[in-house]
Amino acid sequence: MLEDLLESTGHDPMLFPVAISEDAFAKEAQHIEGFAAEVFWITRAGRRKLDKKMLLRPTSETAMYPMFAQWIRSHADLPLKIYQSVCVYRYETKATRPLLRPREFIWNEAHTVHEDWSSAEKQVEEALRIYNDVYERLGLAYYVLKRPDFDKFAGAVYSIAFDSWNPDGRVNQIGTVHNLGENFAKAFEITYEDAEGNHRNVSQVCYGLGISRTLAAVIAQHGDDHGLVLPPEIAPIQVVVVPIPYRESEGKVEAYAKEVYESIKKAGFRVQIDDGERTPGEKFYHWEMHGVPVRVEVGPRDLKEKRVTISERVSLQRRIVGFDETASTIKDMFNSLMENLRKKSHSVLEEMTVNAKDSSSLKKAVEDKKIVRVCWCENVGCAETIKDESGGEIRGYRIDVEEKPESPCIVCGKKAEKVVYVAKAY
Ligand SMILES: [Zn+2]
Numbered sequence: 001m002l003e004d005l006l007e008s009t010g011h012d013p014m015l016f017p018v019a020i021s022e023d024a025f026a027k028e029a030q031h032i033e034g035f036a037a038e039v040f041w042i043t044r045a046g047r048r049k050l051d052k053k054m055l056l057r058p059t060s061e062t063a064m065y066p067m068f069a070q071w072i073r074s075h076a077d078l079p080l081k082i083y084q085s086v087c088v089y090r091y092e093t094k095a096t097r098p099l100l101r102p103r104e105f106i107w108n109e110a111h112t113v114h115e116d117w118s119s120a121e122k123q124v125e126e127a128l129r130i131y132n133d134v135y136e137r138l139g140l141a142y143y144v145l146k147r148p149d150f151d152k153f154a155g156a157v158y159s160i161a162f163d164s165w166n167p168d169g170r171v172n173q174i175g176t177v178h179n180l181g182e183n184f185a186k187a188f189e190i191t192y193e194d195a196e197g198n199h200r201n202v203s204q205v206c207y208g209l210g211i212s213r214t215l216a217a218v219i220a221q222h223g224d225d226h227g228l229v230l231p232p233e234i235a236p237i238q239v240v241v242v243p244i245p246y247r248e249s250e251g252k253v254e255a256y257a258k259e260v261y262e263s264i265k266k267a268g269f270r271v272q273i274d275d276g277e278r279t280p281g282e283k284f285y286h287w288e289m290h291g292v293p294v295r296v297e298v299g300p301r302d303l304k305e306k307r308v309t310i311s312e313r314v315s316l317q318r319r320i321v322g323f324d325e326t327a328s329t330i331k332d333m334f335n336s337l338m339e340n341l342r343k344k345s346h347s348v349l350e351e352m353t354v355n356a357k358d359s360s361s362l363k364k365a366v367e368d369k370k371i372v373r374v375c376w377c378e379n380v381g382c383a384e385t386i387k388d389e390s391g392g393e394i395r396g397y398r399i400d401v402e403e404k405p406e407s408p409c410i411v412c413g414k415k416a417e418k419v420v421y422v423a424k425a426y
Contacts, residue, residue, distance in 0.1 A: 001137060001233065002108050002209055003085065005130045011081040011110055016063040018086070019054045024062045028187040031061065034154020038090040040103075056089035061155070061180075061206065064111055065188040072202060074193045075115055079123070083110035085211070099216035100172060100426045109208040113190065120179055120203035124160070127177045127207040131162060134209065135174070138231050139341035140164050140217050141349040142174065143371075143421055145396030150380050157181035163395050163425070164217040165349045169369025170424040171395060174214045177207040213426075221345045228291030229313055231341065232334040239264055239271040239330060240287045244280045244299035257298040260308055260326060264296065267327035288313060293337055294330050314340045353421075357407055359389050362422065366392040371423040375416035377409035385411045392422040 003013065019042060026032050040056040043049060057063055064082075072080060085108040092101050110127065114120045128144065135142060142164035152159040156178035163171040185191070185201040194200055222229040232238050241264065243257035254275060261273040274283050280297070287295055297309040297318075308326050311318040312333045321329045353371045356362035365372045372392060376382060387393045397403065397418045405416035 002130070002134050002211075003083070005133060006083045006108075006110060009081075009126060009130065010079075011083045011112075014082045014084050015086065016057075016060050016067075016084060018057055018089075020057050020060075020063045022053055022055065024066055025055055027062065028155045028184055030183070031155035031187075035059070035090075038092065040089050040091055057086075058088055058090045059208065060084070060086075060088070060109055061111070061184060065184055065190060065204075068111075068113055068202075069188050069190045072113060072190055072192050075195060078113060078115050078192060078202065079119065080113040081110070081123075082112075083108060097426070099212040099219075102212065105213070106211045107208050108211060109206065111206045112204065114203045114205070115192070115194070115200070117181065117203050120181070120205050123205040124177055124179050127205065128160065131175045131177070131207070131209060135162065135164075135214070136342075137233055138214070138218055139338055139345055140174070140214075140221055141342075141345035142217075143171075143349075143395070143398060144400050145421060146399050147396040148378070148383060148394055148420070150383065151394070151396070153178040155180060155183050157183065160399060161396065163421070163423070164221065165345075165352055165371065166217070166220050166426070167369075169352070169366070169371070170426050171371065172213055172217050172220070172426050173210070174217050175207070175209040178205065180204040180206060221348070222341050223291075224314075226285075226313075226316075227289030229341065230291035230293060231338060232293045235291065235293050236270065237272045237287075237290075237292050238269045238334075239294045239296060240283075240292045241271065241273040241296045241298060242280055242283045242287075243273070243275055244297055246300050249300045249303065253298060253300055253303050256303045260296060260298055260323065263323070264326060264330065267330075269327070269330060294333050296326065296330075312337055356422075357410065359385075359410065362386070362392070362410060363390045366390045366422065366424065371421055373403075373419060374410040374422055375405040375407050376418050376420045377412055377414050378417040379409070379412065379414075382409055382411035386422060390422060392424050395421045395423055395425065397421070 035058045042054040087104050087106050089104050112123050142162050147159045160177045161173050162175040164174050166172050182201040190202045191199050241261045243254050245253040264271045293313050295311050306323045309320050314337045354365050355373045356365050383394050397420050403419035405419050409416045
């Protein structure tokens, strides 16, 4: 989904090396400072100690940008828009967790180069649209937050992040968009000749979508007491056909189930038939637990009346329809299922979000696994106090809606500049 959207907006796929030289990594001062604590170093090869050590990419700016400096000569080379879907490596000192905080994780990172700040700003908007589109199709609910300055990407002018909710109250950052301005252009000497023959620094944007973290959000936001729930668009098996044979009509029911299966397959769905040894009831539980969006049951009565019984994973509602309406009913159910997931997810996020006007109610709300809206003066000292006293951290302020502070800073009582969201985070 993501790669299709990137390519249809002019991003070219590429693959850069996983190992980066220390020299390249050290070029942008803030960048190396920001990542120094989480880098894996390669210091030996075979029996020899390397003269120049290398590192495993924690992100790929410093692998790509020396090449950008060679590729870009004139304004005709701009914009340059590329992406790669790869593993990156970060030494997490906190406990690791599957999908949410591993030391090796798969993501998609895009990097773009522009003539000036205003084209870079337009690119930020395009990146936000692409990510919103992906998350929307997955039915996820999240906040799009501009990070406070002290928490921006190392080397960026500013960072915007997508924070999705998790049932334990911790937010899960599933994607980020960074406007790098000319910071990396200066460090890597990426310049171009404009139409008047002047040499100028390029402006750059980069954005990353955490694929494993996005899957974690899908699992955590949509799962229910019956198990996993997968949006049809990404479900490996979208439909399962379960024959329910009775002794006298066994062969016939199975033949009809096969016919139903073939017609669903022909309609373009990813479908599987479960003609294994388990009882129908066991099969229902199994496929519900594995999040298959739609189940089609085929029993003797269905055979007799040339119909099927279709049930949907989220509402668990069943519908009986004629054989010819199978594919269109599945399609309808996919739509209503997604609508359902979206609504549920958004209402949870709404319920999870509360306001706090003083430190003790903020602390209690964080303990109660809430995302807390507070007014803040933009002073770093007050942000640290919030973290120390509540255990939650300032994640940033919304950019999709304008929220004006209606009370003073929750810590110092001075005039507040921003309405920010405070939560624990992964
Ligand atoms: Zn303050």
